[in-house]
Amino acid sequence: MSPPAGRSAGRATRPGPDWRKRAEIAVLSGPAIIVFLTFVIVPVLMAAYYGFYRWKGFGPPTDFAGLQNYVTILTDPTFHAAVGHNFVIVILSLVLQGPVAILFALLMNQKIRGRSIIRMLIFVPYVISEVIVGTGWALMMSDTGAFNTLLGKIGLENLQQSWLADPGIAMGTLMLILTWKYVGFAVILMLAGLQSIPEELYEAAAIDGATFWQQQFRITLPLLGPTIRIWAFLSIIGALQLFDLVNIIWGQYVASTAGTSTMATYMYLNGHMAGNYGYGSAVAVVLFLISLVVALVYQRFVLRRDTEGALTGDSGRKGKTK
Amino acid sequence: MSASATLPAGLPTATPGTYEVRSSRKFQWGSPLTYLIALVLIAACIGPVLYIVLGGFRTNSQITEDPSGLPAPWVFTNYTEVLSSESFWIAMTNSAISALGTTVGVVVLGVMASYVIARYQFAGKGVMYSLFAAGLMFPMTVAITPLYLMVRTLGLTNTLAGIILPQIAFALPTTIIILVPFLRAIPKELEEAASIDGASRLGFFWRMVIPLSLPGVITTGILAFIAAWNGYMLPLFILSDPNTFTLPLGVANFASQYSVDTAKVLAFTSLSMIPALIFFSLFEKRIVGGLTGAIKG
Numbered sequence: 275m276s277p278p279a280g281r282s283a284g285r286a287t288r289p290g291p292d293w294r295k296r297a298e299i300a301v302l303s304g305p306a307i308i309v310f311l312t313f314v315i316v317p318v319l320m321a322a323y324y325g326f327y328r329w330k331g332f333g334p335p336t337d338f339a340g341l342q343n344y345v346t347i348l349t350d351p352t353f354h355a356a357v358g359h360n361f362v363i364v365i366l367s368l369v370l371q372g373p374v375a376i377l378f379a380l381l382m383n384q385k386i387r388g389r390s391i392i393r394m395l396i397f398v399p400y401v402i403s404e405v406i407v408g409t410g411w412a413l414m415m416s417d418t419g420a421f422n423t424l425l426g427k428i429g430l431e432n433l434q435q436s437w438l439a440d441p442g443i444a445m446g447t448l449m450l451i452l453t454w455k456y457v458g459f460a461v462i463l464m465l466a467g468l469q470s471i472p473e474e475l476y477e478a479a480a481i482d483g484a485t486f487w488q489q490q491f492r493i494t495l496p497l498l499g500p501t502i503r504i505w506a507f508l509s510i511i512g513a514l515q516l517f518d519l520v521n522i523i524w525g526q527y528v529a530s531t532a533g534t535s536t537m538a539t540y541m542y543l544n545g546h547m548a549g550n551y552g553y554g555s556a557v558a559v560v561l562f563l564i565s566l567v568v569a570l571v572y573q574r575f576v577l578r579r580d581t582e583g584a585l586t587g588d589s590g591r592k593g594k595t596k
Numbered sequence: 597m598s599a600s601a602t603l604p605a606g607l608p609t610a611t612p613g614t615y616e617v618r619s620s621r622k623f624q625w626g627s628p629l630t631y632l633i634a635l636v637l638i639a640a641c642i643g644p645v646l647y648i649v650l651g652g653f654r655t656n657s658q659i660t661e662d663p664s665g666l667p668a669p670w671v672f673t674n675y676t677e678v679l680s681s682e683s684f685w686i687a688m689t690n691s692a693i694s695a696l697g698t699t700v701g702v703v704v705l706g707v708m709a710s711y712v713i714a715r716y717q718f719a720g721k722g723v724m725y726s727l728f729a730a731g732l733m734f735p736m737t738v739a740i741t742p743l744y745l746m747v748r749t750l751g752l753t754n755t756l757a758g759i760i761l762p763q764i765a766f767a768l769p770t771t772i773i774i775l776v777p778f779l780r781a782i783p784k785e786l787e788e789a790a791s792i793d794g795a796s797r798l799g800f801f802w803r804m805v806i807p808l809s810l811p812g813v814i815t816t817g818i819l820a821f822i823a824a825w826n827g828y829m830l831p832l833f834i835l836s837d838p839n840t841f842t843l844p845l846g847v848a849n850f851a852s853q854y855s856v857d858t859a860k861v862l863a864f865t866s867l868s869m870i871p872a873l874i875f876f877s878l879f880e881k882r883i884v885g886g887l888t889g890a891i892k893g
Contacts, residue, residue: 298797299712303724306709306768309701310731313743313765318734320742381633388634394877395638398645401876402869403826405844409851409865410648413663413858420647420663454644515735518828522848538737551741558738566733 318562325556330549343556353557356540357564359445359533364513364568366449367456368506374453375460375505376498380490382461383468393465400458408522411451412438438523441533448534451519456512460505467501468494503576510572514565517542537561645869652863659858674863684864686839687846688871691825693756694763694842698824699817701764706771706816707809711801713772714779715787725776731769736762736829744833754837762834763824771816778812779805818879825872843868 325343327335347353382393399407414420415437422434437447471494479489517538524532524539535543541561545554651659652674653667678684713725736743743762744753752758782805790800806813828844835841841849850864 295716295718295797299716299718302708302801303712306705306772307724307727309705309761309765310728310768313746313762314731314734314739314768315727317739317742317746320745321739324742378637381630381637384630392634392638394880396641397876397880398873399641401822401872402645403828403844403847403872405826405828405847406648406865406869407644409847409861410644413651413862414644414647418663423663454640458641511732511735515737517737522828538735541737546741554741558741562734562738565735569733 321555321558325559327552329552356535367513378461379464397458404518412523444532463505467498471497649866674860678864687843691843695821695824697760698763699821702767702820703817710775714776728772758834767820778809
């Protein structure tokens with residue numbers, strides 16, 4: 275029973291020989307680390323390596339191309355367009371889903387009848403798979419689909435559009451589908467955040483005569499700040515890596531003409547479908563680097579503000595602490 | 597004291613069975629408006645799903661004539677044909693194995709690694725956490741081609757293990773990030789008390805840590821389950837034998853195979869979303885509860 279000296283600052287200060295602690299650490303964390311390295315880190319590093327080669331995926335890559343793949347990517351206008359679409363999706367996701375999710379969460383935090391059923395129904399889109407969402411929405415939004423027919427039925431024929439094919443509209447359709455699919459996740463997070471706000475604050479505010487909306491703006495929103503920022507982070511990363519829905523609804527070839535291509539669909543089309551694994555890997559690296567830079571900037575300038583309890587800019591109330 | 601003063605004014609509290617939403621705001625929203633918004637909300641969320649489900653009860657000619665109509669008459673053959681088809685049940689079984697295997701794997705590996713990160717002091721602890729956290733930055737999209745080659749090298753293509761292991765690996769970052777605060781929040785005094793009572797660190801792990809972190813564990817388990825159940829890209833690369841298809845591949849395959857038979861595709865699609873919906877509705881309260889803990893931490 276000789277406690278290791280100098281470790282009193284830590285949480286796990288327990289008596290026991292040092293080798294035993296090391297063995298425990300190895301046994302407990304080993305499996306996770308092995309699986310994680312094998313199936314995440316090593317493949318990612320291999321992607322970085324393949325990115326320097328012209329390689330069709332057979333045998334070891336030998337045709338070293340240096341930075342040629344990267345030069346091609348960065349000078350390709352279709353890639354520029356895809357990156358642009360990604361950033362439009364990032365911004366619109368935040369602007370559309372954030373306020374909607376907060377409103378829904380507030381609504382569902384109220385005492386109303388059937389609240390648990392409402393809560394469950396709102397999460398339905400989030401739970402069903404991208405394939406199902408894509409298949410269903412593609413059928414609904416097609417030119418002769420249910421949506422246009424419905425518009426015709428209620429006398430809004432002039433609103434009928436080519437929702438999926440018209441480059442001026444397709445992005446809007448995509449945002450509609452994305453919002454529908456993912457707002458449930460944002461609501462789950464916001465709801466969780468709401469429930470961690472102490473009830474006493476509202477009671478005190480009510481005694482001081484604050485109205486419902488004053489309470490929401492002065493108490494709920496500022497205290498929901500950390501949750502909003504975490505959600506925004508997840509949303510941004512997800513939007514930069516968007517693939518499934520675009521690929522399922524628009525297919526590999528239509529996405530770029532419809533103006534909904536993303537970096538990931540560009541990678542799938544020009545890497546995997548074209549059999550250029552070296553080039554595809556290079557696109558993957560660029561996609562990763564862009565995500566990384568965005569994430570680092572976000573963490574540096576937004577997430578660190580959490581200690582100040584201020585709101586992020588995307589809800590338009592920058593720095594407004596009470 | 598303010599709490600006791602306002603308590604009687606509160607509404608009759610939540611019915612037993614609903615979890616402790618602290619919603620006894622004394623302010624009552626204008627009820628009709630609230631319900632109206634709620635109704636619109638539900639319609640928007642459920643409409644497209646209803647379209648898929650009801651479409652399965654129609655014939656193709658009904659769908660062609662009026663895409664937005666209701667079944668008239670109701671046709672059940674689409675559903676019965678899908679339910680009696682072998683490919684549907686094969687995909688269902690494969691999805692169940694894949695999702696359950698992934699969930700168990702993620703929970704077991706995730707809890708163990710999070711425990712080390714949360715409660716042991718050692719050099720390289722920060723590196724370990726950063727390593728896993730960095731995993732959030734690597735979507736499967738980035739790694740998918742080398743990942744396929746890795747799985748092929750291990751001889752796991754066209755096996756469910758070939759998708760379960762990568763799914764575990766890619767679910768670990770979220771799991772660890774959610775679980776570490778849970779495990780950190782367990783008071784040190786508990787551990788000391790257990791130690792005085794003669795429990796080893798591992799004994800403490802099994803007796804105290806697992807039960808106390810259960811909300812977080814369930815949350816991460818459900819997230820991993822849903823991600824595995826809905827996964828599309830990984831099975832698309834790894835599985836080419838229809839006998840190993842999971843439901844999303846089954847749906848996509850069915851949709852291309854029967855592309856003219858819209859009604860049947862819709863029936864197949866709606867049947868394939870049922871399991872995830874049941875699973876989610878059973879555990880939905882736990883998800884919210886678990887994330888609450890994670891965000892607090």
